[in-house]
Amino acid sequence: MDRSTILLVDDNPQILAILSDLLRPLDYRIFCAMNGNEALELAAAHRPDLVLLDVMMPGMDGFSVCQALRADPQLAKVPVIMITALDDRASRLRGFEVGADDFIGKPFDYVELRTRVSTVLRLNRYRLLLEEQERTNIEKARFAWVVEQSDDGYLIITADDQIQYSNQRARELLSLNEDSPKAFLSCVACQYNFAPQQMWDSWPQPLPEGAPRMLVRPETATAAEFWIQVDLAVQPPSGDDRHVVRLRDVTSQITSQRDMWTFHAMVAHKMRTPLVSILGGLNLIHDSAATMDSAGIKRVAGVAIAGSRRLQGEIEDILNYMRPPTDIYGSDRITLDDIDAIVAEIASDLQIAEVETIHHDQCDHRRIMIARHSIDVTLRELLENARKFHPTGTPLVRVTILPAANNQIILRVADDGASLSPEQIASAWRPYYQGERSFTGQVEGMGLGLALVARIVYAAGGRCAIINRSDGPGVMVEITLPLTPH
Structure with a gap:
């Protein structure tokens, strides 16, 4: 235990010598001051555990020194015992008002002085321990909150691979509940594949730097693939055989x-x-x-x-x-009436003979909230796909403009070409996906067409969907776009 520090303050050097000789054998560190200013300087420099303070001093008296100590945030809680020859009730009340913790009268009894000093120091140590414990508890609570709110999952796993703790994100990633297996590897094996397998053979031993452990949930008809990187976050301290494990969603990377x-x-x-x-x-x-x-x-x-x-x-x-999304809006916005001319121009460029544009009666003449260039690219990609995927390259295309809720319109582009498989529908909006492999065996273009359409539509705050027609062969693409306010 660290030695306690005591600051003695008295304008009488003989009293200081007596107090020093009395307390130093008890292994206290002693500092002495003969006036109030010196006392405050020593207190600020050494942060004492106790101040023995004479009341009657020239200049700054003991009451003023005590008041100054209590006004300093760093010294406000240091115990102060005032030594005084004053025995009247008013002086003691004033001492308590300025923050004194106790009084000892002059002449003082040596045994009583030592006992009071020892008692006050012990109580002060208890106070400091309680404050430290409270700070620790607060920091633990803050840390626990941060861990629970983290985008990464965290687990504490015992030496026999049992999950001892999991934060909210880990429970989501591993679908943990009361019925889940408590063994980590058994739990993840129910949902994920281990990749690469050889990296998991040594689990939970640390890997060389840069060597990854991954959990992979393969793509299905209803869910995209999902990747989790698994890291041992910290090495356990000596004597602790538990491991802290971090789970990080790295699917996008x-x-x-x-x-x-x-x-x-x-x-x-x-x-x-x-x-x-x-x-x-x-x-x-x-x-x-x-x-x-x-x-x-x-x-x-x-x-x-x-x-x-x-x-x-x-x-x-x-x-x-690669065009920046901010260019999607532009200033040259078109009205719904302009779509007929745009569709006709695109059909002529692509040599599509049969294209029909239909306006719903409730569609007014407002402008669409994206630039003409973006509408042109969107419709051109959709009509080109209709031609590309048609068995003879001569599709019948119908473009319908429909009203939608929340100040939006729907552009529906339907053709009479080949229908799509569920896998093709699920993948159609992905970059680099090239559905024409399945139809012609040829690969035309970069596979960016529908991905570009999706990027334009989503950046404008719209939606896009593709389905097979229910009244015959072909597909129907629906693009929902916002309109300018009334």
């Missing part, structure tokens, strides 16, 4: 990284393919123009031009997809 790899591979492939026809055609013309007739040159040039247009389309797909 995993899928984003995978999408990036897919994007890089797709860009490399899709850029090189048209370049082959472009460079091949140009090289052929360059090397053999002298021996080719005009028809042959024109035919080879046509191949190169087609490759150039295809490359241009790939680049535009990428640029459109």
Whole structure:
């Protein structure tokens, strides 16, 4: 236990010497002051556990010193015993008013003085212990609240792999309830796959830095895949065989990284393919123009031009997809009446002969809350998909404009092409998904079309959905978009 520090304050050096000789053998650290100012300086420097304070001193008396101590937040709780020759009731009351804890009269009894000092110091230690315990309890409560509110799951697991504690997020990630297995590995094995398996063979031993342990819930028809990274958060202290385990949802990081790899591979492939026809055609013309007739040159040039247009389309797909969401709104907003002209222009560009636009009677002439460019991209992607997935490439497309609740409209684009499987419907809005593999065996475009549509619609505060038609073959895409206020 640390030695207690006592500050003695008296203007009489003989009294200070007596008090020092009396208390020092009890292994206290003693500091002495002969006036009030010196007492306050020593108190601030050494933070005593007790002050023995003479009342009658020239200049700043004991009452003023005690009052100054109580006014200092760092010293306000230091016990003060006042030593006084005054025996009147008024002086003692004044001492208690300024914050004195006890009084000892002069001349003082040595045994009584030692006993009172020992008692006050012991009570002060108890007070400090209680305050420290209260602070610890408050910090524990704060820490427990932070852990419970954390986006990460936390578990305490015993040496035999039993879950001793789980925070709210961990209970959500592992679907823990009263009936769940208490063994950690048994619990997660009911819902997740271990990846990579060899990293789990040594559980719960720490892994080399950078080596991950993952839990993977595979994708199903009704739920996307889900990834959890499992880390031993801290090493247990000596003698404690429990482990603190952190569970972190890394699904977005995993899928984003995978999408990036897919994007890089797709860009490399899709850029090189048209370049082959472009460079091949140009090289052929360059090397053999002298021996080719005009028809042959024109035919080879046509191949190169087609490759150039295809490359241009790939680049535009990428640029459109990467367009910042803030550009979706723009200032050139269109009215509902403008959609007819936009659809007709797109149909002409795509050489779709049969396109019909229908306005519901309740749709007024207000503007849609996104820019003309965004509407054009959205409708162009939907009509191009209708042509691409039609068995003969000649779809019948119907664009219907319907009123919706909450100041919104629905753009419904229906075609008579092939219907989609549940897997295709679930994946259609994902970047890089290319449904045409299932229909034609060919891969046209970056697989960004419907993902781009979804990005535009969601950024504008709308919704999008795709379903198979119930009245025949084909699909129906519904885009819900906000309108400008009345």
